[in-house]
Amino acid sequence: MNRNWLISILLSSFLIPSAWAENTVKIAITGPFSGGSAPMGTSMRDGAKLAINQINQGPGITIAGKKMTFEVIERDDEGKNERGALIGQELASMDTLSGIIGTVNTGVALAGDKFIQEKGITKIITPAAGSASMTQWSKAGVKDLSIFRFAAHDGIQAAMVVEEAARRNFAKVAIFHDATNYGVSGREDLMEQIKKQGDKLTVVATEKFNVGDKDMTAQLLRAKTGGAQAILTWGIGPELAAIANGMAKIDMKVPMIGGWALSMSNFIDNAGKNGNGALMPQTFIEEGSSPKAKQFIDSYHKAYNVTRIPSPVSAAQGYDAVLLFAAAVEQAQSTDSRKIKEALENLQAPVAGVIATWKHPYQPWNPNDVETHEAFRREQTVMGMVQDGKVVFADEKDRTRLSSRM
Numbered sequence: 001m002n003r004n005w006l007i008s009i010l011l012s013s014f015l016i017p018s019a020w021a022e023n024t025v026k027i028a029i030t031g032p033f034s035g036g037s038a039p040m041g042t043s044m045r046d047g048a049k050l051a052i053n054q055i056n057q058g059p060g061i062t063i064a065g066k067k068m069t070f071e072v073i074e075r076d077d078e079g080k081n082e083r084g085a086l087i088g089q090e091l092a093s094m095d096t097l098s099g100i101i102g103t104v105n106t107g108v109a110l111a112g113d114k115f116i117q118e119k120g121i122t123k124i125i126t127p128a129a130g131s132a133s134m135t136q137w138s139k140a141g142v143k144d145l146s147i148f149r150f151a152a153h154d155g156i157q158a159a160m161v162v163e164e165a166a167r168r169n170f171a172k173v174a175i176f177h178d179a180t181n182y183g184v185s186g187r188e189d190l191m192e193q194i195k196k197q198g199d200k201l202t203v204v205a206t207e208k209f210n211v212g213d214k215d216m217t218a219q220l221l222r223a224k225t226g227g228a229q230a231i232l233t234w235g236i237g238p239e240l241a242a243i244a245n246g247m248a249k250i251d252m253k254v255p256m257i258g259g260w261a262l263s264m265s266n267f268i269d270n271a272g273k274n275g276n277g278a279l280m281p282q283t284f285i286e287e288g289s290s291p292k293a294k295q296f297i298d299s300y301h302k303a304y305n306v307t308r309i310p311s312p313v314s315a316a317q318g319y320d321a322v323l324l325f326a327a328a329v330e331q332a333q334s335t336d337s338r339k340i341k342e343a344l345e346n347l348q349a350p351v352a353g354v355i356a357t358w359k360h361p362y363q364p365w366n367p368n369d370v371e372t373h374e375a376f377r378r379e380q381t382v383m384g385m386v387q388d389g390k391v392v393f394a395d396e397k398d399r400t401r402l403s404s405r406m
Helices: 002-022 038-057 081-092 106-119 132-139 154-167 181-196 217-225 237-249 265-275 291-304 312-332 337-344 396-405
Strands: 024-031 061-063 066-076 099-102 122-125 147-149 172-178 202-209 230-234 256-258 279-282 382-387 390-393
Touching: 024 038, 024 081, 024 312, 038 066, 038 099, 038 291, 038 312, 061 312, 066 081, 066 312, 081 106, 099 312, 106 122, 106 132, 106 147, 106 181, 122 312, 122 337, 132 147, 154 181, 154 230, 154 256, 154 279, 172 181, 172 217, 181 202, 181 230, 202 217, 217 237, 230 237, 237 256, 237 265, 265 382, 291 312, 312 337, 390 396
Parallel strands: 024 066, 024 099, 099 122, 122 147, 172 202, 172 230, 230 256, 256 279
Antiparallel strands: 061 066, 279 382, 382 390
């Protein structure tokens, strides 16, 4: 009798984990949860986990009549390429992994995503990573891509930055970019858009800086001497704050217009009043422009005990990316990553997110058109402006347009 009891206990110890696995959808969230890009990474992670908790505590995901819940694996890549490669290899070795959400830094994506693609694991890059994170696959002629992006891609952002400078009749601009893959890619996108303006804009200085640089005086003096009427930037928060503070130091009163990272808390906090007036493309602004947006903001504040989201764009994109992934799992009626990828490419039902209601955001991969795996279009992006410690709509018409769309 004791022997039978022991056997039943041993059998249970093997069966219980198996039963749990059958009722879960295993998803990894990766990003820089420490380091200079942490406001983006942690905000994305927390926005994604907010959506996951709401799904798990609610109806869950139904597959063949069974309720499934998300099981989350977190990995901090620290914004370091070598960490991205190691994490990519680790996640690619997990046979039961259904998908991955995350990545901020372009170099991290370039170092790690090759392992994800080789294994055919569905990944949604969000909230950032530069153009090269997707164009690498089209250049390589990859026929079947398991990687998607959920961000306003650099082509959209660069066009908005350059067009804003042209709209304000700035004839001379300087480009400031960091030395990372992201910064170099952004510089090329800006130059391409400037060429499209014909002779409207002249670049009087192109200045590079390193991650961690705190003194931009030499670069700014060259831009000032060249008569720059605006500084076009591509980098992340701390170094962008050094530019704003350096401009104040040499009394250079021209606007900063740059990529969406100008909305990061470590730009706004480190620049203080010197950051006022900075302009950047945004996919989400921390205002209750719609009931759903307000509910999301209030839920985030309550869940994480904050009064301001470190990177609202990142948080909202993390949240909506989870909703898209969950919709794909239900449509696929499977936790198999390849089947989820196929569902993502042809989502049948609209997904109501906090940024937009997503209607067929992706299409089957076409290596000649990277936008087939890009969710965002120009109409889902607005121009934001830093004002007294927060980002507001630069144009009230955008607030009205977005609120009427939800």
